[in-house]
Amino acid sequence: MLGNFTYSNPTKLYFGEDSLKSLNEELPKYGERVLLVYGGGSIKKNGIYDQVIRILADNGKTVSEVPGVMPNPTVEKLYEGCRIAKENQVDLILAVGGGSCCDYAKAVSVSTYCEEDPWEKYFARMEDVDNPVIPVGCVLTMVGTGSEMNGGSVITNHEAKMKIGHIFGDNVFPKFSILNPAYTFTLPEYQMVAGFYDIMNHITEQYFSGTDDNTSDYIMEGLLKSLIHSSRIAKKDPANYEARSNIMWIATWALNTLVACGKTTDWMVHMIGQAIGAHTNATHGMTLSAVSMAYYRHICPYGLAKFRRFAINVWDVNPEGKTDAEVAEEGLKRMEDYMNELGLVMNIKELGVTEDMLEQVADSTILFQTDYKPLTRDDVIRILRASM
Incomplete structure (x- = not known):
């Protein structure tokens, strides 16, 4: 810490x-x-x-x-x-x-x-x-x-x-x-799974920062594994009380300031997603899912050790015989597969973003000083284009 x-x-x-x-x-x-x-x-x-x-x-x-x-x-x-x-x-x-x-x-x-x-x-x-x-x-x-x-x-x-x-x-x-x-049982599936990803992204926004051995990271890995397990159950059986109760509890602990302790945090997925929401009024969790993979692949080379750890500790990737970059990418691929399994929006076109809107969305994006790869306006445009 x-x-x-x-x-x-x-x-x-x-x-x-x-x-x-x-x-x-x-x-x-x-x-x-x-x-x-x-x-x-x-x-x-x-x-x-x-x-x-x-x-x-x-x-x-x-x-x-x-x-x-x-x-x-x-x-x-x-x-x-x-x-x-x-x-x-x-x-x-x-x-x-x-x-x-x-x-x-x-x-x-x-x-x-x-x-x-x-x-x-x-x-x-x-x-x-x-x-x-x-x-x-x-x-x-x-x-x-x-x-x-x-x-x-x-x-x-x-x-x-x-x-x-x-x-x-x-x-x-x-x-x-x-x-x-x-x-939460009667919530439409689209809103339900959007909420699931909002939870996941709250955790990863805080997780992908810092390089120290941080207790908060261990807590977040446990929350993520529980979320992945319970969300798969809830997707098939929305009225499963055990799964929905676990998810409700994870959501609270994902953003009640506990796991931010000792962390610099990131929040650029949220900044880009919120800019998209300002232009399209799209569902918040779906704006996050639509840009996440492009953003994380953009910063992965600069935070490779953490992305490798994420792949092993959250997605159970076997690192034997693989380079750090290969392990990290396999983790991101498993995350992407999980997101598709839930039925999340995976591109910003589906949210109503067009090519001629990219510069306006970038101008609405608040830029933070992040740990691994601080973004420029041009970076935001590249990430948006990769999310089309």
Whole structure:
């Protein structure tokens, strides 16, 4: 382990089939006015909405709502939520849905009492929060983002062609999150497998950095092997509780800041994927899968030792008689085969990206200083073209 770090995670988790009952334990800690945030209405069809409303009523809460939170929450939707939260002077924001709802709730929580344009302050300039924050709780119905136990929030500005994530501090983490794996059973397969890859990429974005012997890498290898095993089961049997519960737990630990300890991390697949999402509004996990193989093959020669380790420890490649480059490529090929097995999108054309959009997408891509091969704009264009 290299460097110095501080680890803290203030989110309390309630996990399991009876976890929604724990709302009764949390709600008395907050005032009477609750803002309920949810997506396109699936929670009304599957009965989760009615269960939550009943618990809120039993606890004497006055409820206002922001329905229709989209998979890639927009800045216009953020402004709407801030207006409703402020008008109703809410004491708690309760997100019921997937990661986008959780992301959105956190964005509203920091933006409602922001004295200037929150997009400019928190997403364009990435400034720290210096205004009152409304507490957030989450009831998770889809896994992938890890937003239920971190301070991250991603907002899309279609006018600016930007999709930007801000990692806020401990004071913005959800105060509590309720994780019932059974709530994920009815998710359409496309969204389910996109979530699986979002989890995998959260792990690899952190794994492919550094050259030291790092305990976080061993943890990530275990999470990846568990994800590969359980996702194959869930693909064949979406209602397999054991598999879906494992995946839900992996998703949380993939991005609750634990495995980032002692790591520099990468995040360029996310930056390129989010730029694609800003131009196409494509499903987040699929934007990641579409560019991952081109990106990892691009940086592999510069981080060869880690890619070799990845091949052996995650994909069980036998290194005997092979060069390091051959071992690394076999690992990437097995990863690619697994992605095809799940039915992930493997090229950006399928997401609506055309040749004449490549330079615009590259211009929307935020470039980070990464360990193995820091990218230039021209590199991003090459990776995008290789992903066509």
